[in-house]
Amino acid sequence: MENRNDRFRRRYFNSIDQLLIKLSAAAVILLLVCQVLLLNSDARRYLSLVDKLEGEQITSPATMYAADVPLPDPAEAMNTVNKVFAKSMRSLRSGKDITIRMINPPASIDAVVTVNGKAMGNFSKGKVDITLYDGDYIEIDATKIKKPAQFIIDTHKNDMVFPVDGILLEGQNNLIVVGKVIFRR
Template sequence: MENRNHRFRQKKFLCIDRLLIRLATVAIIALLASQTLMISGETRKYLSLVDKLEGEQITSPATMYAADVPWPDPNKSMNTVNKVVARSMRTLRPGKDIVIRMINPPANADAIVTVNGETVGNFGKGKVEVKIYDGDYLEIDATNVKVPTQFIIDTRRDDIIFPVDGIMLEGRGTVISVGKVIFKR
């Protein structure tokens, strides 16, 4: 009787051993297959959660830029201290100076430069010096100029990705969108 139980246990353990070996073999083959599929960029974005979320902001950090603080209404009465504080809020983050030159026609006060929708200067002298910050949006409003216009943007810096130094923009009676300012980090 004991011999029969011993043989039954041996068969049971032998069956379990075979099952474990087969499961381990299947797991290793599946691992190799998935790693082989991860080599390709197209399949990796479907198999890897990290690649799915790469470039997407998961949590939104609190904005700490002074440009996100709304400007006070100048029509309302403000004391002198509040006016100075409100105008100096943009200096809390580092800015860069760029020059936008109007080369055709040489000078025209009807063309203006806007940063984030606010007028910062006109081309009465042929060029405008602008202090820009990371994330600002630059436009050149030449709607009042009836002849074709050309502008060159001089950043003279290696730490500004966009706008590109020396880029030439052309237009005729339109708003020329320079784009969003991007600094190197």
């Protein structure tokens, strides 16, 4: 009776050992395949969460001195430095031009285009030409317009995923959200 139990245990443990060896060999092969795929930059974008979250690499110029900025008062000192630094970093990125046209009602200074919360222009000429960067957030402030307002976004066939070229936006007495700018890579 003991021999039968011993044989059963030996077979059971041998089958488990063989299964573990096969699983570990498959895991090593899968690891090697993933490492080879990570050498390719296109595949790395899909396999690595770090590369998705990192964004674009930006190289800053060697000579950038915050001391050259005149500081109005100590309360606003850091804010001024941050604005100058953000502006200089922004100039290193490539931007794309778009035009937002106001169709109805015709030209009005009551509607304002804001990019990242900063006013970029009004529709006094019927359109606003702006340069956008990847990740910018666009809104049209039409809170002062009493009639229904219509806007068309013209991306000039740039490599933009969003906003879509030729999209028609409509609103009245509200803030029209265009959304986050996404460039095609």
